[in-house]
Amino acid sequence: MSERYFQHTFPNGLTLVCEKMPGMQSAAMTLLVPAGGANDPPDYCGAATVLGELVLRGAGPRDSRQLTEYLDRLGLQRSSGVGVHHTRFACAAVAARVIEAMDAYADIVQRPHLPEAGFLAARDLALQALAGIDDEPRSKVFIKLREWHWPSPFGRNAMGQKDDLQKLTLELCRADFATRYHARDSIIALAGNIDFQQVKDAVQRVFGSWNGRAPQPLKVLPPPGNYHFEQTSSEQTHIGIAYRSVPETHPDYYTARMAVECLSGGMSGRLFTELREKRGLCYSVGASYSSLKGYGSVMGYAGTTNERAQATLDCFVAELYRLSEGVSQQELDRAKIGLKASIIMSGESTSARAGAIAHDYFIRGRIRTLDEISAAIDSIRVEQVNEYLKNNRPGPFTIVIVGPRELKLPT
Amino acid sequence: MSERYFQHTFPNGLTLVCEKMPGMQSAAMTLLVPAGGANDPPDYCGAATVLGELVLRGAGPRDSRQLTEYLDRLGLQRSSGVGVHHTRFACAAVAARVIEAMDAYADIVQRPHLPEAGFLAARDLALQALAGIDDEPRSKVFIKLREWHWPSPFGRNAMGQKDDLQKLTLELCRADFATRYHARDSIIALAGNIDFQQVKDAVQRVFGSWNGRAPQPLKVLPPPGNYHFEQTSSEQTHIGIAYRSVPETHPDYYTARMAVECLSGGMSGRLFTELREKRGLCYSVGASYSSLKGYGSVMGYAGTTNERAQATLDCFVAELYRLSEGVSQQELDRAKIGLKASIIMSGESTSARAGAIAHDYFIRGRIRTLDEISAAIDSIRVEQVNEYLKNNRPGPFTIVIVGPRELKLPT
Known part of the structure; x- marks a missing residue:
């Protein structure tokens, strides 16, 4: 190899x-x-x-x-x-x-x-x-x-x-x-x-002498629903938002990853900038790409006070919708640099690499080299990201609220 | 250097x-x-x-x-x-x-x-x-x-x-x-x-042109007390226990560290073995050395159900007292191996090393090399640890309980 x-x-x-x-x-x-x-x-x-x-x-x-x-x-x-x-x-x-x-x-x-x-x-x-x-x-x-x-x-x-x-x-x-x-x-x-x-x-x-069997195929059913409220008595409300993305093996995978990175990479990502820095709505906010075999999604989280929970949810969803209007060349450049830097850092951790190559083999049947990942990131153009975002408007959303009161959902 | x-x-x-x-x-x-x-x-x-x-x-x-x-x-x-x-x-x-x-x-x-x-x-x-x-x-x-x-x-x-x-x-x-x-x-x-x-x-x-000033000396007062209960409505009780140890600059520092490592290093440490593995009292338990400039302490934590909270506290304190009866050569050997392995792993992380040498300089006015730390650990004999433990019986304890009910404190 x-x-x-x-x-x-x-x-x-x-x-x-x-x-x-x-x-x-x-x-x-x-x-x-x-x-x-x-x-x-x-x-x-x-x-x-x-x-x-x-x-x-x-x-x-x-x-x-x-x-x-x-x-x-x-x-x-x-x-x-x-x-x-x-x-x-x-x-x-x-x-x-x-x-x-x-x-x-x-x-x-x-x-x-x-x-x-x-x-x-x-x-x-x-x-x-x-x-x-x-x-x-x-x-x-x-x-x-x-x-x-x-x-x-x-x-x-x-x-x-x-x-x-x-x-x-x-x-x-x-x-x-x-x-x-x-x-x-x-x-x-x-x-x-x-x-x-x-x-x-x-x-x-x-x-070598470990036995081998064929696993049972799983019967896959749709998720139970797209909204869940869990009541707790607290001063804090915790919000989770998920929506579907492409799987890791899809040709648009790196394009989709760059879009998520513009949304929530580094400290200049949109969610951090808009919700935390500009509007002070929540202390903790972020979103990341999450992967099953053959299935990708974006999962986001925000934790805030009960008073600001509705504004936080509204603003979070507004940022997700705004993403489909496209990202700038500068945003994409920063996203690429951030993702490539984190790849270089993980290349210095034996535990991170052992976990990553095991995951790669499971998802793809092969290892991606660090150079391959870097080259794939470099190759993405801003037009590609914006074309992808136009054709893959975030949503429908799955929303989970853990807190004392239900929130009004986006329409 | x-x-x-x-x-x-x-x-x-x-x-x-x-x-x-x-x-x-x-x-x-x-x-x-x-x-x-x-x-x-x-x-x-x-x-x-x-x-x-x-x-x-x-x-x-x-x-x-x-x-x-x-x-x-x-x-x-x-x-x-x-x-x-x-x-x-x-x-x-x-x-x-x-x-x-x-x-x-x-x-x-x-x-x-x-x-x-x-x-x-x-x-x-x-x-x-x-x-x-x-x-x-x-x-x-x-x-x-x-x-x-x-x-x-x-x-x-x-x-x-x-x-x-x-x-x-x-x-x-x-x-x-x-x-x-x-x-x-x-x-x-x-x-x-x-x-x-x-x-x-x-x-x-x-x-180079940053200004230099002499900091104000701090007025140091004793801690407010040795027991604190914070009521929460939960199915869980969270227990914190602290007691004084030697500072990092003390000649007995490595000896004291080895004792804490026997108490709570790896998965064969006493707290994990006795409270979690043998008695199933709590899911999460541990203790570690904690350091201020000129002041050292051991801080422990256990999280458990309300029903088992009293037994967990009693058992935790019993293990602390039992420590003063001494540790075995095997326990010390495992403790040394564990601590040295974690030093080698941290030697592969630039972030861990930058943090460690900054801390070393603050506490000691100089950097300890990785070889110096390894040699210091190697030099500790079981007689030293047991002599130290006999002369430094853990306690008096500071105990913090976060949960629905107060617990009976050790006498």
């Missing part, structure tokens, strides 16, 4: 993607297993979240405590979580330690103990995390926005539903593990101070 | 600290100006926060809009904020652009326009940010913990007080700017793909 990138799919369906980053001592790994919120069993929303916690509680030759201590002794900074399509296990450390840890991660996804005590604790933590969202209205806005904007089951809350979590059993978790933790459609990404052949050999050795 | 580090204090009192990071394309800058929450005028808590926003609204030859667009056109990722001792302006980008931007930052701290319209907007945003904390109980715990644990005025909330912000005027801001934005005790740090001589020349050129 090139000296910097490497991609290989093993016979069992597992794909390895790599990026060599000169000058780095560290490496980062991202392992995506096809157990996401969208493919949770229909009546067990949150199953992947409980399972993602449970598999860490002992695997292969190590019990729960031994596994945690082993990974800590390697000096791994690690995280895990469940998204729409996958459960993600990520770690970063001095490069040699990440390669060493692969063996334990292979145990985690292939030979977890799934113990009874661990199950009760894992389910309990999932219930607690879900309850904690009541104290995080901003997170709640995004959860509800995905639920009401994305086609079902993609918008399901991967954290789960209380009733579903309560009726989940260890037996169901074990069956779920057997169904959804498999090599086919799993992706392992490594970035940093690595040697392709060494990584490929290590992956072959520890993941 | 060495090929990697550089330090220079200019005649006006401004200090430049630099770290050259091979393999990086980017550079990051951190500029610390001695206007912090602790030295806000006594009746104008939040003044530095309003000023920190106001100075960005036009400076030197550029008005507010021109300044924002100029910095965005350089592709700078930037942030600013007010801490205990300083207002911090930070940016990162391709290295040459950061050097180019220094000129605009020199305008910001020396020649801001401080316009009337900008003042009203800046004060309003500060009031909104303050009101927004009501929806972020976790942030509120830490604000209250600092207020009740640290000696006054170090614990004052840099975000301000509502009454104080409301009576703040543009004239007061202008006077405050003249008093607190000065070269003496300001620190400028650059890290990344830089040339020492070029940076030194650039700083001399744009900051």
